[in-house]
Amino acid sequence: MVWLDKFKLNKGLSRTLTEAGYLNPKEIQLKTLSRIIGGQDVIAVAPEGSGKTTTYIIGILNRITRGYDDAPRVLILVPDKERVEAVMQQFDQLKRNDTIQIVGLYVTPGIEAQMNALADGADIVVATPDRARAIYLKLGLNLNKIDVLIVDDAEDMVKQGLQLPVAELANSITKSQHLVFTEVLHAKLHKMIDPFMKMPAIVEAEELEAIPLNTHQQLLYNVPNFRTKLNLLNLFMQDDELFTKTVVFVNTRVTAETVQKSLKHRMRESVVTINPLSYESKSVQDVAEFKQDDTLKVLIIANENADELDLSGIPFLIHLDVPEEKELFINRIVNNGDDDDTLAITFSTDIELALVKKIEQASGKKMPLAALPDELVIDTDKKEKEAPAEKPAAKSKKTEPVAGEAFHEKKAANSKTYNYSSGTKAKMNNKRKH
Structure with a gap:
């Protein structure tokens, strides 16, 4: 055997x-x-x-x-x-x-x-x-x-x-x-x-599909949090000559609005969204309208608007969020033409790496991991930002009780540093002993 x-x-x-x-x-x-x-x-x-x-x-x-x-x-x-x-x-x-x-x-x-x-x-x-x-x-x-x-x-x-x-x-x-x-x-x-x-x-152990799909070239950027994703996207968009047309995919229309506001500070009216959450956000009806307007640089698409898209001829496809449905991601990055000048870029936090692995397994291709740019600002969590620079000095131990204090040191007898046997536990919980 x-x-x-x-x-x-x-x-x-x-x-x-x-x-x-x-x-x-x-x-x-x-x-x-x-x-x-x-x-x-x-x-x-x-x-x-x-x-x-x-x-x-x-x-x-x-x-x-x-x-x-x-x-x-x-x-x-x-x-x-x-x-x-x-x-x-x-x-x-x-x-x-x-x-x-x-x-x-x-x-x-x-x-x-x-x-x-x-x-x-x-x-x-x-x-x-x-x-x-x-x-x-x-x-x-x-x-x-x-x-x-x-x-x-x-x-x-x-x-x-x-x-x-x-x-x-x-x-x-x-x-x-x-x-x-x-x-x-x-x-x-x-x-x-x-x-x-x-x-x-x-x-x-890697178990990729034996016959890999024909996809656009890919890069993976592993970042700590969403704020750093926005920083990286803004850093990329500073290069107007390289990033002439970019489609950015996010999971929800709420995120799409956040991304549009973040980019608008610098790019003004060249950022648009399909079916935005707010009427104040500049929008287009479809990808074709975005392609035809040379003044538009970035198109934001939420997965809530996940209709079939014609992404041909767009040089950069950026997944700011990794979608839960791997098929949705793969359909966007499959190369249906012979001449491929499109680069598919994925931003992923640690939590999203499991979704990335599923996509790699289904497509039969690993996403090459790219180094983060030196100029990128790594955003810290809010709790870390608000944390004081130094901890307050610890109170000195008192040898005598002080009136008004509502706490005391735990007795050694009350410290739980042991495990009971199963029989004892059964008795203590009024259970039958086995």
Whole structure:
């Protein structure tokens, strides 16, 4: 059997994989399974549909051969309820040992049923970070015996703002193997996972279409935020001789109005929008009208006006926002002519890089990453701007109590620096002991 020969999986699991239709390992499995089985921390970067979830399920089922331990051994964190159910369904498809108990935790009315399920016994917990953290703080989730912590769809965790519960759960586990699966790897994701990863192996797998589409030349600019996108666009538009005609794509008409106001300070009446949000904004009916008027330099189009467009002959196509629908993006950059002088430029934040990867996978082409110009002003977040230059000096510790102060130092007995056993937790929550 292929799986048995390549990875030394147990015979029962190898047979189950073959019967389930997994005849040959995918690229991500060839690159990561041996490391996972060997106990190494791994960051696996691969596109949607490449087999990331199957990879860690195989690794777990190869490790856990029997169930009914007194506490969970594996904690899998996923972004939402749908992913919890999908992962559990895939476990059911591949596991043949009915003694292995899997419990799903996600936000739903009432928390008692999920705590009861944990008290009855769980070997593998698949959970959203916020619900797992809530049950942990209620002493219903025992993390003392977690051997493997898995963060799946990690880029979506960052996108949904779940970094804090992920970090708190990871820090509450004393010792375990850490596996992170993501479509993209960027600075915000590193900030979430770096504190608990231990010298991880970073493994990347690309699954582009075998026959790439014929597209315009492309460039990708990775910027930190929307304000920096506007700065970069304004910087480009200063070169009137190069950027003679430019179409700028954004996701909404609200954004289109913001972009038009930003460019209008310098370009005045040479910036127009199709179907603008405000009647005060200068507009055109279609792309043909923009092409025919030599006084117009920039046309802004919102995805809300995503009719079929004739973009031929326009030298620059700039996606200020990356659309959710990859087909919409690809239709704009496909080169239908032999003579191609059009350059398609994409501005992307870290959060949008996952959409860029989907576009690359579908088009069969990587977007070359361009260096940001030295003259570009990198805008900081509003919170950073308003932050004081220096922190106020910390209050000196007082050796004597002061009248009127409404706080006191926490007693050592009240500090939570421990985990209860699952049996104790069940008793404390008036649950039946398992």
